[in-house]
Amino acid sequence: MVAAEKIRFESVTKTFSVRDPKQKEATQAFTAVKDLDFSVRKGELITIVGPSGCGKSTLLDMISGLSSPTHGRILIDGQTITGPGLDRGIVFQQYALFPWKTARGNIEFGLEAKGIPKQERREQVEHYLALVGLTHFGDRYPHELSGGMKQRVAIARSLAFNPDVLLMDEPFAALDAQTRESLQSELLRIWQQTQKTIIFITHGIDEAVYLGERVVVLTPGPGMVRQIVDIPLQSRLEDADIRSHPDFVKARHEVWSLLHEPEYRGAYI
Numbered sequence: 001m002v003a004a005e006k007i008r009f010e011s012v013t014k015t016f017s018v019r020d021p022k023q024k025e026a027t028q029a030f031t032a033v034k035d036l037d038f039s040v041r042k043g044e045l046i047t048i049v050g051p052s053g054c055g056k057s058t059l060l061d062m063i064s065g066l067s068s069p070t071h072g073r074i075l076i077d078g079q080t081i082t083g084p085g086l087d088r089g090i091v092f093q094q095y096a097l098f099p100w101k102t103a104r105g106n107i108e109f110g111l112e113a114k115g116i117p118k119q120e121r122r123e124q125v126e127h128y129l130a131l132v133g134l135t136h137f138g139d140r141y142p143h144e145l146s147g148g149m150k151q152r153v154a155i156a157r158s159l160a161f162n163p164d165v166l167l168m169d170e171p172f173a174a175l176d177a178q179t180r181e182s183l184q185s186e187l188l189r190i191w192q193q194t195q196k197t198i199i200f201i202t203h204g205i206d207e208a209v210y211l212g213e214r215v216v217v218l219t220p221g222p223g224m225v226r227q228i229v230d231i232p233l234q235s236r237l238e239d240a241d242i243r244s245h246p247d248f249v250k251a252r253h254e255v256w257s258l259l260h261e262p263e264y265r266g267a268y269i
């Protein structure tokens with residue numbers, strides 16, 4: 001059975017008004033992303049890669065509802081997005097935790113805002129702390145946690161809102177390679193448990209292939225869909241060295257080759 005469509009991009013274009021370097025006080029239109037047309041299935045984990053400046057964050061801003069397309073539209077469950085909503089959670093590269101709240105307090109914050117009663121809130125906080133493996137660190141403040149732990153709190157906090165869609169903007173980019181790999185597998189485990197629809201933006205080809213059921217490869221700016229690559233890997237979590245598996249190597253090479261085509265020359269990937 002084919003899963004239902006969750007998110008649809010219909011001819012999505014975003015232009016910004018920028019200063020015209022040739023004419024003082026004049027502006028010109030700058031196209032950040034152009035004619036994006038693709039869908040994300042319900043419960044899918046899809047990754048988006050592309051060179052620096054190709055419009056990945058712009059795209060995420062539009063899905064989150066913080067900005068809107070100049071042309072086209074984005075639909076969730078068939079409804080056009082018109083602004084932010086609790087159905088979408090965001091995890092950024094920087095942890096964005098409240099420094100004056102403990103890990104527990106950070107996770108609880110969203111639940112409080114939703115008006116969930118105290119006892120239920122406590123239970124949910126413990127559930128999400130356990131989900132990200134931080135049961136014993138709930139009383140620590142952000143400055144007492146490692147980078148990886150802070151990011152796990154940020155993920156738990158987003159999940160505590162129970163959004164349908166989790167938007168992740170290079171969430172592991174600031175972490176060392178080993179922590180990044182362990183959080184990647186943790187994210188897969190969480191995704192399998194929660195069945196969320198996840199859009200994950202990354203610069204990393206390995207990360208895109210390891211996490212994504214499909215990888216959307218964008219062109220250098222203006223960002224357009226160059227290709228959507230299927231990643232038919234079955235045993236990401238069971239095989240500790242999946243990155244050495246011939247299927248992984250093949251998929252990685254396919255994405256790498258697209259990002260090294262002549263039109264990407266000079267782009268920072």
Ligand SMILES: Nc1ncnc2c1ncn2[C@@H]1O[C@H](COP(=O)(O)OP(=O)(O)OP(=O)(O)O)[C@@H](O)[C@H]1O
Nearest residue numbers: 016017018032051052053054055056057058059221
């Ligand atoms: N508010 C804005 N006004 C003008 N131009 C903008 C604005 N926001 C983004 N841009 C431009 O749009 C393009 C896409 O930016 P965006 O941040 O989406 O790229 P990105 O792919 O996320 O980059 P990176 O991988 O480096 O984070 C860039 O050229 C950027 O300068």
